Amino acid sequence: VCRTMPTSVLKAAAAAGKVELITRPDDEGEQAPSRDWVLSHLPGVSGAVICLSEHVDAEFLDAAGPSLKVVSTMSVGYDHIDLALVKSRGIRVGNTPGVLDDAVAELCLLLALMVTRQVPVALRTVQEGRWPSFPWTPTCFMGPSMAGKTIGFLGFGNISQSLANLLVPFKPKRLVYTTSRPRKFDAADGYFGSLVRGGFPVEGIAVENVDKMQLAEVADVVFVLVDLNPTTKHIVDKEFLAAMKTSAYVVNASRGGTVDTAALAEALRTNSIAGAGLDVIEGEPDIQASHPLLAPDCRDKVALLPHIGSGTTETRQAMADMTMNNVLGALGLRDEHGKEAVMDAEL
Ligand code: 8YV
Numbered sequence: 001v002c003r004t005m006p007t008s009v010l011k012a013a014a015a016a017g018k019v020e021l022i023t024r025p026d027d028e029g030e031q032a033p034s035r036d037w038v039l040s041h042l043p044g045v046s047g048a049v050i051c052l053s054e055h056v057d058a059e060f061l062d063a064a065g066p067s068l069k070v071v072s073t074m075s076v077g078y079d080h081i082d083l084a085l086v087k088s089r090g091i092r093v094g095n096t097p098g099v100l101d102d103a104v105a106e107l108c109l110l111l112a113l114m115v116t117r118q119v120p121v122a123l124r125t126v127q128e129g130r131w132p133s134f135p136w137t138p139t140c141f142m143g144p145s146m147a148g149k150t151i152g153f154l155g156f157g158n159i160s161q162s163l164a165n166l167l168v169p170f171k172p173k174r175l176v177y178t179t180s181r182p183r184k185f186d187a188a189d190g191y192f193g194s195l196v197r198g199g200f201p202v203e204g205i206a207v208e209n210v211d212k213m214q215l216a217e218v219a220d221v222v223f224v225l226v227d228l229n230p231t232t233k234h235i236v237d238k239e240f241l242a243a244m245k246t247s248a249y250v251v252n253a254s255r256g257g258t259v260d261t262a263a264l265a266e267a268l269r270t271n272s273i274a275g276a277g278l279d280v281i282e283g284e285p286d287i288q289a290s291h292p293l294l295a296p297d298c299r300d301k302v303a304l305l306p307h308i309g310s311g312t313t314e315t316r317q318a319m320a321d322m323t324m325n326n327v328l329g330a331l332g333l334r335d336e337h338g339k340e341a342v343m344d345a346e347l
Helices: 007-015 035-041 058-067 083-088 101-116 119-127 158-170 184-189 212-218 238-243 261-269 313-330
Strands: 047-050 070-073 092-094 150-154 174-178 207-209 221-224 249-252 275-278 302-304
Touching (some): 007 313, 047 313, 058 083, 070 313, 083 092, 092 313, 101 119, 101 158, 101 275, 101 302, 101 313, 119 302, 150 212, 158 174, 174 212, 212 238, 238 261, 261 275
Parallel strands (some): 047 070, 150 221, 249 275
């Protein structure tokens, strides 16, 4: 168990019987384990409970040896797992879809509001004691309303759909999306509402499947919510950013690699787009204060958060439960068909 898990989760695992848990030393708190710690504790384990920081590759699998039956990640994303390799060795993979959609959607909305309403620079003004010399003016810290805008979704999976529902009260003008996996409501500019997972009936807001570059051209806010794979790497690149309106914003809560950071910094510096809300960034967590997006010519247009998208108390508990259940299910220690046991992520 490579990360600190709630006591309830560890107890549930112990209660399943026949389980010996290898957990992190208490004095290392919640820090990511070193690669050495992971590799040295893998030999002989039946299941590995991991997070994004644990790369599952040949070295990882070789260290574990033939005893390893299941790898369970406390994340919906699995780009840190060489899925083809793991499966070729007959090892099962579990992830945590479904339980974090609403939490990540909430954070996307928060990022969009932060960056449109200039919250990063407004907060810094107060925190640095500059409010007294920055008196209110009719135009200070002004930004566009989210209401009535055209919203673009790169990817339209569960998180995008949850976010689309959150945006309904803002009465969007249009909702446009692009995805490599066609949705069943594509038929004739289908209507929103009950067609969206968990949605409530709202008439009159069309959800349109459009080409990626068309989306770039029309969207006032682009939400990037695709999983990272070779086809989505730098899906937001120089060309995409150049096609966006100068008044438009990009919000990324997927993986840092979906947005070309250098191109984004350049687009912000040259006012080719208006701003960016980011929960993820290429190279995270090694982001220093000297990062180009935090430099004086960029930072006022950027809300950058340290990958906290799924971080509601309820969601993290549900993710931890599901992560452990996936291990226990694969090892035959709990009913695999229970509603929380989701196994075998597919590419
Ligand atoms: C998690 C995430 O915070 O689920 C994912 O794929 O990126 C985040 O929700 C992270 O994975 C924790 O491991």
